[in-house]
Amino acid sequence: MKTEVLSGKGLAGMIRERAQDEARQLELRGVHPVLAVVVATDDESTLWYVRSIERSAGRAGIGCRIVDIGPDATEQVLAGVLRDLSAEASVNGIILQTPLPSGVRADNLVGLIAPHKDIDGANPLSLGRLAVGQPAFAPATARSVVEILDHFEVPTAGRNVVVVGRSAVVGKPLSLLLLAKDATVTICHSRTGELEPFTRAADVVVVAAGRTGLLTGSHVSEKTVVVDVGTNVLPDGSLVGDVDAASVSGVAAALTPVPGGVGSVTTALLLLHTTEAARQQAGVLGRPLAAGVA
Numbered sequence: 207m208k209t210e211v212l213s214g215k216g217l218a219g220m221i222r223e224r225a226q227d228e229a230r231q232l233e234l235r236g237v238h239p240v241l242a243v244v245v246a247t248d249d250e251s252t253l254w255y256v257r258s259i260e261r262s263a264g265r266a267g268i269g270c271r272i273v274d275i276g277p278d279a280t281e282q283v284l285a286g287v288l289r290d291l292s293a294e295a296s297v298n299g300i301i302l303q304t305p306l307p308s309g310v311r312a313d314n315l316v317g318l319i320a321p322h323k324d325i326d327g328a329n330p331l332s333l334g335r336l337a338v339g340q341p342a343f344a345p346a347t348a349r350s351v352v353e354i355l356d357h358f359e360v361p362t363a364g365r366n367v368v369v370v371g372r373s374a375v376v377g378k379p380l381s382l383l384l385l386a387k388d389a390t391v392t393i394c395h396s397r398t399g400e401l402e403p404f405t406r407a408a409d410v411v412v413v414a415a416g417r418t419g420l421l422t423g424s425h426v427s428e429k430t431v432v433v434d435v436g437t438n439v440l441p442d443g444s445l446v447g448d449v450d451a452a453s454v455s456g457v458a459a460a461l462t463p464v465p466g467g468v469g470s471v472t473t474a475l476l477l478l479h480t481t482e483a484a485r486q487q488a489g490v491l492g493r494p495l496a497a498g499v500a
């Protein structure tokens with residue numbers, strides 16, 4: 207059978223246009239949305255990613271301040287930066303970019319991002335609010351999966367959705383978003399053992415484990431829609447997901463590509479979340495702002 211490729215590029219473009227439109231409307235009211243990205247690494251691929259956010263923000267009319275404090279930054283310095291940005295009125299959204307210097311724990315820092323500026327849902331308060339259905343920013347990657355499913359009209363209500371991965375940034379928030387969309391959610395993880403009995407019975411499988419080739423053709427059926435969140439850099443520098451695309455293609459109903467799937471939509475959502483945060487902070491009325499919450 208032919209497996210449909212669910213590219214994220216068209217959707218990402220639509221979300222970027224929406225962010226640009228929101229930014230334009232805010233400018234008319236004297237509000238200039240600004241995203242701050244805190245970076246403390248010399249990892250080239252991370253720096254490249256951050257610059258790509260800056261470029262996309264610029265094209266959408268959103269300010270992007272890269273706060274690069276270098277790979278030797280201490281937890282104390284990072285904490286101070288996050289506190290300052292949280293208090294600064296001209297900054298609307300804050301991202302703490304990983305990886306962090308060795309010995310610095312993101313868990314000790316993300317709680318310092320003011321919840322109303324937490325546009326990538328990193329603060330545990332945001333996750334807690336998602337859990338009880340209160341307005342909060344979901345992590346952009348988790349929301350990206352839901353937006354892709356909606357865009358391609360993949361039904362979730364009453365369907366069996368398997369999420370492989372239980373991290374606080376992807377697996378857990380995504381499971382909450384899917385529950386809010388009435389899916390029957392099963393979370394698999396590193397101690398699940400055989401994935402096949404779960405994934406083969408699922409209507410939708412989302413893989414977010416960071417393991418190259420984890421999901422193969424034998425894990426899916428002809429009805430399965432597969433969303434690949436994984437991003438793994440191979441020794442030759444190329445980017446692949448967690449899905450063995452060659453073996454899943456021809457078996458599953460549909461598959462998101464890597465690159466060009468979840469990742470493209472994620473970056474666009476960071477921009478949209480920034481405009482939503484700016485709108486909320488300025489007290490400007492408009493569309494409902496509960497990002498990713500239903």
Ligand code: NAD
Nearest residue numbers: 347371372373376395396414415416435436437468469472
């Ligand atoms: P993580 O390492 O924090 O969590 C990985 C999860 O996968 C864990 O819960 C673990 O239990 C599970 N897991 C590991 N090996 C497994 C196995 N063999 N079988 C079943 N489950 C297994 O990673 P993360 O931050 O959640 O990211 C997951 C992947 O998503 C990574 O590849 C990451 O690069 C990617 N990611 C992509 C984006 C994007 O925008 N495209 C954003 C964030 C993360």
